[in-house]
Amino acid sequence: MKPLFQDDSELLTRLKSHDNVAFELIYRRYWQHLFDFAFLKTHDADVSEEIIQDLFVTVWEKRESLQVKNLRAYLFTAVRNRVIDHYKEKIFSELDTIEPPEAPEYSFFLEELEATMQNSIASLPDKTQRIFLLNRFEGKTVRQISADLNLPERTVEYHISQALRVLKVLLKEFIALCLVAFSSSIF
Known part of the structure; x- marks a missing residue:
C-alpha cells in the first residue's frame, strides 16, 4: 500500500491548509529523530522533550506563513537553535544567582x-x-x-x-x- 503522503513538500502544502493529518504525519515522522538530536546535545530528557514540543507548537501556529523548502533541515536547525537558546538561558540564570565576592573599595x-x-x-x-x-x-x-x-x-x-x-x-x-x-x- 502506498503511503498517504509521499514527501515533505506535499505535507507542507497540506499543513498550510490546516490539515491535521499532515501535521500528525510530520510529528510522527520527525519527533523521535528530533528528540534524539536534542537529547544528544542537552543530556536531559525533560529539556529535550520540551524543546521538541515547543517546536511543534510553533510549527502548527505558524503553519500558514512557513516558508520552508526542506522540512527536515528546517526542523533540525530549529532544534539546534532552541538548544543554544536553552544554554544561553541556563548560563544567564546561573549568573544571576552568583553573589559577587566581598570586593575592596x-x-x-x-x-x-x-x-x-x-x-x-x-x-x-x-x-x-x-x-x-x-x-x-x-x-x-x-x-x-x-x-x-x-x-x-x-x-x-x-x-x-x-x-x-x-x-x-x-x-x-x-x-x-x-x-x-x-x-x-x-x-
Whole structure:
C-alpha cells in the first residue's frame, strides 16, 4: 500500500491548509529523530522533550506563513537553535544567582590609579607630555599632531612611544600592587 503522503513538500502544502493529518504525519515522522538530536546535545530528557514540543507548537501556529523548502533541515536547525537558546538561558540564570565576592573599595583604587597616572604623566618632559596628551586624551592622530606642532610625524611617534615606555615602567608597580590586592580580596 502506498503511503498517504509521499514527501515533505506535499505535507507542507497540506499543513498550510490546516490539515491535521499532515501535521500528525510530520510529528510522527520527525519527533523521535528530533528528540534524539536534542537529547544528544542537552543530556536531559525533560529539556529535550520540551524543546521538541515547543517546536511543534510553533510549527502548527505558524503553519500558514512557513516558508520552508526542506522540512527536515528546517526542523533540525530549529532544534539546534532552541538548544543554544536553552544554554544561553541556563548560563544567564546561573549568573544571576552568583553573589559577587566581598570586593575592596574599587573607587579608592580608581582614585589611586588616576592620581598615579597624573603624576606619571606630569613626570614626562614637556614636549613628550604635550604630544601624549594630544594623542591619548584628545584623540588626535599622529598626522594631526604633526601639523599642529609643526613637527615631523616620526618625531611625534617617537614622543608617543617614549611616553608609553615611561608610563609602563612607572605604573607597573602600582598595577602589581592592585592585582595583589584584588586577588587577595576575591579569594
